[in-house]
Amino acid sequence: MSADIHIxxxxxxxxxxxxxxxxxxALSYDMATxxxxxxxxxxxxxxxxxxxIDATGDKAFCAGGDIQQLYDTGRAGDYDFGRRFWADEYRLNAKIAHYPKPYVALMQGFVMGGGVGISCHGSHRVTCESTQIAMPxxxxxxxxxVGGSLILARAPGRLGEYLGTTGSRMGPDDxxxxxxxxxxVPELKWPTLTAALVETGDPAVIAVHAETPAPGALRALSPRIDRHFGGETLHDILNALRAEDCDFARDTLKLLSRNSPLSMACAIEMIHRLRGPAADITRALGLEYRFTYRAMEQGDFLEGIRAAIIDKDRKPNWKHGLDSLPGIxxxxxxxxxxxxxxxxEETGT
Incomplete structure (x- = not known):
């Protein structure tokens, strides 16, 4: 077994x-398998x-997937590794969502990307004071x-579009x-909660330890988010934000200006397609895979990793500008x- 995980x-x-x-x-391929x-x-x-499922350390449950190998193989022109990684990771996400037994996740600190995939599809998802969940x-x-597009599509109002495009972090209440x-559940109670779960095998003990978290920001912001993120396309959202001179609009435009226009536009389209009773985890993962399958060769993924992780210059050269992205x-x-x-299906590789 990998030294990075204790099973x-x-x-x-x-x-x-x-x-x-x-x-x-960070979730590696070996950890996922x-x-x-x-x-x-x-x-x-x-x-x-x-x-x-839980994690050691105070800073993060899981801050995302381990993308170094994805970057290295993609830069070398090997897109198959990334495609196999995403397909296998998505299979795991689906298994968690459909698992026949209670699946309890204790999520402290950062829970992002791949971390969301191994926790937020579980049947019992527990936060604490330090929890910061995001899809950045x-x-x-x-x-x-990792199935996050489905959770975003099911979020109240237009929170999904807002959270998916800005990557904003959510504390426990949000x-x-x-x-x-x-x-x-306050983190001081986690050892007692863990012991009770291990002893009883009954997730009902979570309710005994649960408390009400401090109010987050999203509930109060929701009317404004709904008003500005109700458009059909990224262009519609940008126009709505630019039309209002307020701190929310300015701050949100600043967040959007940092991210890949192609990614944001596709995220909005995906959330719209998944909104409704017919959508499920299988459909969401299949739609996400259409993007990730092409992300290295046709998208901004390699440039995004270079700017954020490798060179850390925070100056990505995206393929398209915010106002010049063609609908096609x-x-x-x-x-x-x-x-x-x-x-x-399992690939056997």
């Missing part, structure tokens, strides 16, 4: 602990009543993925309001993949 059975629980706090518990293997093993074991992928030339979490570009990134479409 074991304790009492009535199958336990998964991410153990690379110096890397903010280890989690999936454990879930497969425990699915039919009667002595495992629930799954409990548009800042590196991706779109909200995360619960937006549908990324269920419960707030969105259609091209999200068109069906044909024989390369995501199947959520």
């Amino acid at each position: 074991r059975k304790e009492g009535r629980a199958g336990r998964i602990t991410l153990t690379r706090p110096k890397a903010l518990n 280890a989690i999936e293997a454990a879930l497969d093993d425990w699915r039919d074991q009667d002595d495992v009543a629930l799954i409990l 992928e548009c800042g590196i030339g991706l779109v909200p993925d 995360a619960i309001h937006a549908g990324f979490a269920d419960t707030y 570009a969105v259609a091209q990134m999200l068109q069906p993949l044909g024989k390369n479409a995501l199947t959520l």
Whole structure:
């Protein structure tokens, strides 16, 4: 087993602990496959009543996927590794969403990108004082993925478009309001809660420890978000924000100006397509994969990683400007993949 993850059975629980706090518990390919293997093993074991996933360190549950290898292989012209990584990661996300046993996630600190994928599709999602959940992928030339697009589409009003394009962070109350979490339990209570979950195998003990978090910002901002993010396209949203001279509009425009226009426009389109009762995790992951499959070769992903992670100059040279993005570009990134479409079947590789 990887030194970056600790998988074991304790009492009535199958336990998964991410153990690379110096890397903010970034999810590697090996960690993802280890989690999936454990879930497969425990699915039919009667002595495992629930799954409990947590992480060591104070700063992060999981700040995202480990993208260094994705960048290195993509720069070398090898797009197949990234495509296989995303397909296998998405299969794990779907398994978590459909898992037949309670899946409890304790989410402290940063929970972003791939971290959302291994926690926020669980049946019981617990926050604490330090929780900061976000989908910041548009800042590196991706779109909200790992099934996050579905959670965004189900968020109240137009919060999904706002959170998906700006990458804004959610504290515990905001995360619960937006549908990324269920419960707030102060972190001092986590050892007692963990012991109770392990002993009983019953997620009902979470409610005994739950409290009401301090109010977040999103509930008060929602009317303004709904008014400005109600348009059909990124261009519509930009026009609405530019038409109002206020701090919210100025601050939001500043956030949007940093991110990939192609990614933001595709994120908006994806959220719109997934809004409604017919959408499910399988459809969301399939739509996300259309983008990520093309992200290195046709999108802004490699440039976004270069600017944010490699050179750290924070000056990405996006393929399109905010006001010069052709509508056809969105259609091209999200068109069906044909024989390369995501199947959520194990590849054996």
